[in-house]
Amino acid sequence: METTSAVTALSALAHEGRLGIFRLLVRAGPEGLPAGEIARTTGVLPNTLSSNLNILSASGLVASRREGRSIIYTATYEQMRDLLTFLMEDCCAGNATICAPLAVIAGQSCAAEGRSC
Amino acid sequence: METTSAVTALSALAHEGRLGIFRLLVRAGPEGLPAGEIARTTGVLPNTLSSNLNILSASGLVASRREGRSIIYTATYEQMRDLLTFLMEDCCAGNATICAPLAVIAGQSCAAEGRSC
């Protein structure tokens, strides 16, 4: 992941409403939730919600599909994993205790990269 | 971690300059780096850098200590881990494949919380 898309993703999450939406979708799982239900759950106006869903979509953290009259939104786990990995890249250099569990997320061991931990 | 502090931390990282600083400090490890060296590395004006370091400090992602005439900044791994954990809270409900590695970060297994994965 590049710095630019990481900043975009972090900006998308750095907002109380959007963070709530994202976590709601993470909990909802792969089936996702229709925009209307998100609006009802969070009590946000439809147009404001739509704008925020758009920002989340643009960041890649959320995907959408139409189903009849509803549009269903889902969290994109892969993008999320990439973001977490990016944040902790090269943390090996200084701190082995946090590196080990993070390497699991990244799907690669530190040893494979020739680092000390 | 509460939503408010998560938003604060994410806002702190949602900035190209600050994200770069944070990742630099993550790579630098527990010993950290003096502000002057960060300024030299990133090519940012000292006052702008100071402002951004302040924002990172307020978010808890970075800590500082004085050492002679320099002020040394370090990444706070624990706060970072709390943030990652918060983002993925309850992801179990829908997706076992991503839940497992994330549970390692959180320092607790999903089974311990009585979930299916």
Place this chain on the structure above:
DNA sequence: CGCACATTTCGAATAGCGACGAACTATGGA
């Protein structure tokens, strides 16, 4: 004390974000 270095604080200008009302598009059914 006086000076130089390292960093922070202050104040002002600029730009971008966020929320809302109103109008628009898309889908499905009578």
Place this chain on the structure above:
DNA sequence: TCCATAGTTCGTCGCTATTCGAAATGTGCG
């Protein structure tokens, strides 16, 4: 075709974030 439902797009306004120059603080050394 006409209508109701589900979401989106547009335009506007207020607010906050970001940056910079200039000045201030804090620290060590001679």
